[in-house]
Amino acid sequence: MKTLLEAxxxxxxxxxxxxxxxxxxxxxxxxxxxxxxxSFKFRAAYNLALNVPNDExxxxxxxxxxxxxxxxxxxxxxxxxxxxxETSAKVKIDAVLxxxxxxxxxxxxxxxxxxxxxxxxxxxxxxxxxxxxxxxxVVEGNSTLGEELAEKDFDVVIVPVGGGGLISGIISGTKCVxxxxxxxxxxxxxxxxxxxxxxxxKIITNKTExxxxxxxxxxxxxxxxxxxxxxxxxxxxxxxxxxxxxxxVRLYFELANLKSEPTGALSLGAILExxxxxxxxxxxxxxxxxxxxxxxxxxxxxxxx
Numbered sequence: 001m002k003t004l005l006e007a008x009x010x011x012x013x014x015x016x017x018x019x020x021x022x023x024x025x026x027x028x029x030x031x032x033x034x035x036x037x038x039s040f041k042f043r044a045a046y047n048l049a050l051n052v053p054n055d056e057x058x059x060x061x062x063x064x065x066x067x068x069x070x071x072x073x074x075x076x077x078x079x080x081x082x083x084x085x086e087t088s089a090k091v092k093i094d095a096v097l098x099x100x101x102x103x104x105x106x107x108x109x110x111x112x113x114x115x116x117x118x119x120x121x122x123x124x125x126x127x128x129x130x131x132x133x134x135x136x137x138v139v140e141g142n143s144t145l146g147e148e149l150a151e152k153d154f155d156v157v158i159v160p161v162g163g164g165g166l167i168s169g170i171i172s173g174t175k176c177v178x179x180x181x182x183x184x185x186x187x188x189x190x191x192x193x194x195x196x197x198x199x200x201x202k203i204i205t206n207k208t209e210x211x212x213x214x215x216x217x218x219x220x221x222x223x224x225x226x227x228x229x230x231x232x233x234x235x236x237x238x239x240x241x242x243x244x245x246x247x248x249v250r251l252y253f254e255l256a257n258l259k260s261e262p263t264g265a266l267s268l269g270a271i272l273e274x275x276x277x278x279x280x281x282x283x284x285x286x287x288x289x290x291x292x293x294x295x296x297x298x299x300x301x302x303x304x305x
Contacts, residue, residue: 001076004047004141009035011148016256023271025278030149030157031258031287037095039216039264039289040145040166041068041132047141049076054128058120059083060113062215063092064263064289065132070101081124083116089215089261089293108209112220133165134223142166145286146173154181155281158267160288161185161194161237162217164226170286171233185230185237186270188212188245193221194230195237203227213296214245216263216288238270245269246300252287253301261292262300 014029032040045068049057056079059069066082073080080101084093085108096103106116121129131138142165149157149170157174159167167185174181187194191210197203205221212218222230240248248265252258260268267285271278298304 001050004043004050004144007036007046007075008043008144011035011145013152014256014258016258019251019255022251022255023275025271025275026282028152028154028282028284029256029258029287030145030284032145033259033264033287033290037064037068037071038291039064039068040142041065041289042072043144044138044141044165044169045069046072046075048130048135048137049073049078051137052128054126055079056081056124056127057130058117058124058127059130059132060117061132062218063088063096064216064291066101067092067095067099067291069130070096070099073101074099081120081127083113083120085113085209085218087215089291089296091293092291095291131163131223133163133219134225136225138165139169139172139225142169143173146170149284150174150181152284153282154284156182156184156278157284157286158184158186158238158270159286160214160217160263160266161187162263163219164194164222164230166286166288167234168226168229171229175233182235183233184235184270186240186266187237188214188217188266189239189241191217191219192239193219195239197222197227198231198234198237201231212245213242214263214266216261217266238273240266240269240273244272247272249297249300250303258287259290259292259297260287261289264288264290
């Protein structure tokens with residue numbers, strides 16, 4: 001049985017000169033697309049599956065955490081059930097199934113993912129409910145990425161935000177080694193609950209799951225565990241339009257030879273929203289994952305609505 005640090009792959013740092021020249025920024029990409037299961041979520045999922053005593057784990061996920069947890073459970077000999085929206089990327093649903101987990105698809109307009117989890121939990125009393133972002137093991141797992149980023153001495157790190165598990169983990173990892181890097185969040189304008197929460201000084205929820213192309217950020221609200229960390233330590237949250245999310249995906253493809261899913265492109269999309277803020281600074285953009293349906297990706301690259 002491997003420890004967390006033995007199981008994860010180090011993040012891939014990319015200095016794409018064409019992209020740097022295009023933006024006029026000292027930019028480095030921290031890509032988790034080459035992490036196990038194609039996203040940062042494996043860090044959190046493996047840490048959780050390794051540390052909880054339960055032999056069965058239940059979660060709700062739009063895809064990346066679900067497949068990461070399914071794979072982690074497969075490695076550790078545990079059972080896994082994932083509640084997923086019917087609108088989840090097919091590539092993510094197929095991946096969860098391929099790792100041997102059970103998938104429960106729901107229409108989120110009829111019933112929320114967490115409501116469905118509560119229903120299933122009644123028949124699975126010995127299962128551990130794993131939040132994709134609001135869990136101490138998730139934050140601890142993601143902090144390993146923060147520790148890697150801290151070694152590079154960036155002025156600014158921009159991080160995609162959904163439920164807040166990644167950004168709170170990165171903050172925890174950078175702060176624990178005394179790093180003073182500014183951490184900025186990037187979230188879809190269509191699901192800007194984190195930005196609204198930061199402005200209000202309290203958690204603000206979305207009324208329904210946001211219909212953004214960034215499916216990994218279709219969360220109702222930030223996690224309660226993550227909120228104090230974000231409130232105290234995040235330098236700001238930039239709201240990214242759907243067009244700039246897509247443009248960021250295209251720029252990664254054209255100028256960095258990198259496939260990013262829309263959620264993973266949020267951090268670069270944030271720069272497109274406020275490019276004048278970053279020149280003169282050593283900036284890192286985190287690409288959280290690369291799992292995207294072929295049809296969706298093709299339409300973005302070909303600039304088709």
